[in-house]
Amino acid sequence: MWKFLKEMPKVELHAHLNGSLNTNSLRDLAEKVYGNTSEEFSHLCARFVNFEKDSNLDKCFEKFAFVHELTSTAAGLQYATELVIRDFANDNIQYLELRTTPKANKNYLRRDYLRIVLDTIKRSRKKYPNILVKLLPSINRSEPVAVAEETVALALELAKTDPDLVVGIDLSGIPTKGKFTDFCGVLDLARREGLKLVIHCAEIDNPPEIKEMLSFGMSRCGHGTYLTEEDFAQMKAANIPIECCLTSNVKSGSVSSFEEHHLKRLMESDAPRVVCTDDSGVFDTSLTNEFLLVVETFNVTRDQCIDLTLEAVKHSFASEQERQQMALKVEHYVNSLQTD
Numbered sequence: 001m002w003k004f005l006k007e008m009p010k011v012e013l014h015a016h017l018n019g020s021l022n023t024n025s026l027r028d029l030a031e032k033v034y035g036n037t038s039e040e041f042s043h044l045c046a047r048f049v050n051f052e053k054d055s056n057l058d059k060c061f062e063k064f065a066f067v068h069e070l071t072s073t074a075a076g077l078q079y080a081t082e083l084v085i086r087d088f089a090n091d092n093i094q095y096l097e098l099r100t101t102p103k104a105n106k107n108y109l110r111r112d113y114l115r116i117v118l119d120t121i122k123r124s125r126k127k128y129p130n131i132l133v134k135l136l137p138s139i140n141r142s143e144p145v146a147v148a149e150e151t152v153a154l155a156l157e158l159a160k161t162d163p164d165l166v167v168g169i170d171l172s173g174i175p176t177k178g179k180f181t182d183f184c185g186v187l188d189l190a191r192r193e194g195l196k197l198v199i200h201c202a203e204i205d206n207p208p209e210i211k212e213m214l215s216f217g218m219s220r221c222g223h224g225t226y227l228t229e230e231d232f233a234q235m236k237a238a239n240i241p242i243e244c245c246l247t248s249n250v251k252s253g254s255v256s257s258f259e260e261h262h263l264k265r266l267m268e269s270d271a272p273r274v275v276c277t278d279d280s281g282v283f284d285t286s287l288t289n290e291f292l293l294v295v296e297t298f299n300v301t302r303d304q305c306i307d308l309t310l311e312a313v314k315h316s317f318a319s320e321q322e323r324q325q326m327a328l329k330v331e332h333y334v335n336s337l338q339t340d
C-alpha cells in the first residue's frame with residue numbers, strides 16, 4: 001500500500017511554506033546558507049518535530065518562530081522554497097498549491113519576499129519538471145488589517161504579471177487572534193479581482209465566527225474541525241471542500257484521535273473533501289503518509305485513494321487544461337498498475 005500511495009501522482013492543496021520544511025531540510029538550510037553544523041542545532045531540529053501528548057495549537061505556533069529565523073534572509077528564503085518544492089516532488093506530488101505569509105524585516109520587504117518565492121518557483125520548474133507549483137499569499141490574522149491590505153495589493157500586482165502562478169489568498173494564523181470581520185473588506189477585494197479564497201475556518205470552536213465565515217463564503221475551507229452537521233450540509237450544498245489535515249489536527253490537539261477525524265463524516269455523507277498535509281515539516285508527515293493514515297483508519301481502498309486525488313484535481317485552482325493533464329496522469333498511473 002505504501003508503494004501504491006507513494007507512487008500515486010498526488011495533489012497537495014494545503015501546504016504552508018515555512019511549515020513544510022522537514023528536519024533534514026532544516027539541517028540542509030542551516031548548513032548551506034548559514035554554515036551551521038552544530039550539534040546544538042541538530043538538537044533543536046529534533047525538538048522541533050517532537051510533540052508532547054498534551055500539545056495544543058499555541059505550542060504548534062511557537063514552532064514556526066524557529067523556521068522563520070532560518071528564512072529571514074533572502075538566501076535562506078530562496079533555498080527553503082527550493083527545498084520544500086524538492087521534498088514535495090520527491091513525494092510524487094504532481095501539483096502543489098503553496099501558501100506563505102509575506103514578511104518584512106531588515107533583509108527584505110513583503111514585495112521582495114513574494115518575488116523571491118515566485119522566482120524560485122519559476123526556476124525550480126527545470127529541476128523538478130514533474131511538479132506544477134502555484135502560489136497563494138497568506139494573510140496572518142494576528143497582524144493588522146493594513147498588512148493584509150498590502151499582501152492583497154501585492155498578490156494582485158503579481159497576479160497581473162503571473163496569472164498562472166498567483167491564484168489565490170489564504171487567511172491563516174493563530175485562530176484566537178484577530179477578528180474575521182475586520183478582514184472581510186480586503187478579502188472581498190481580492191475575490192472581486194479574481195483571486196480564489198482559502199480560509200482557515202472552524203479550527204477552534206467559535207460559532208459566531210464560523211457563521212460569519214460561512215456566510216462570507218470561500219472556495220475551499222481549511223480544517224473545518226468545529227463545523228456542525230448543519231454547517232457541513234451548507235458546505236456540501238455550496239460544493240466547498242474541506243481541506244482535511246489529519247496529523248496536523250491530531251498533533252495540534254484540535255481533534256482527539258485519527259478515528260474521530262471529521263473526514264469520516266465527510267466521506268459517509270459524500271461531501272467534498274481533500275486530504276492535505278498543512279505543515280508537513282512541523283508535523284513530521286507527508287501526503288503519502290496522510291493517505292496511509294486515511295487508509296488504515298477508515299479502511300479506504302486504493303480506488304477511493306484515486307478518487308480522493310481526482311477530487312483534489314477538481315478543486316484545485318489550476319486551469320482547465322492543467323486539471324485535465326493532472327487527471328490524465330492519474331489515469332495513466334491506474335492503467336500502469338493494471339498492466340503490472
Ligand SMILES: CNc1ncnc2c1ncn2[C@@H]1O[C@H](COP(=O)(O)O)[C@@H](O)[C@H]1O
Nearest residue numbers: 016017018019064100101138140172173200
Ligand atoms: C496548524 N494550523 C494552522 N492554523 C493556522 N495557521 C497556520 C497553521 N499552520 C500554519 N499556519 C500559518 O502559516 C505560517 C507558517 O507558514 P508561512 O510562514 O506562512 O510560510 C504560520 O506562522 C501561520 O501563520
Ligand SMILES: [Zn+2]
Nearest residue numbers: 016172222278
Ligand atoms: Zn493551514
